[in-house]
Amino acid sequence: MSSHPTRGAWITDMADRLRGLFDATRYEVPENVRCSCAREGRAKGPGWCTFEGARCGVYVSPDVSDPVNVAEILLHELVHAALGARAGHGRKFQRCAAAVGLVYLSHTRGGTFATAECLKTLRSFVEECGPYPPDARREHRDGRQLSLPGGGE
């Protein structure tokens, strides 16, 4: 089990493991994706993916503190990273999401959740990554976890 000083380091480690899930598919997450924990200025979902030229960034909100949830959100965002900005949550997205173990919820405009089998894999990755560090800015000392609607942006 590893130990990470920051959420960004944990998320980067997790993202490297999640990349492996794309190996068995015909999709590929580009090398230059920056993965971290961040809050964006305007209100968004629990995770998001940005594209600036050839650079891609994948972020999970600091409001999410359950590590399996973080991994699930990260996997969704890596699907965006693999497909590029134009794919949105269209059919291409849905095919790639299904290929890596995510179920697409059509009524949520882009929400996904991990299949039982995928969850098992995510839990084993979480164990390998070690404890998810507390948010540097806003610790939940009471251990309370925010409940979030599935998926995200």
Ligand SMILES: [Zn+2]
């Ligand atoms: Zn999305």
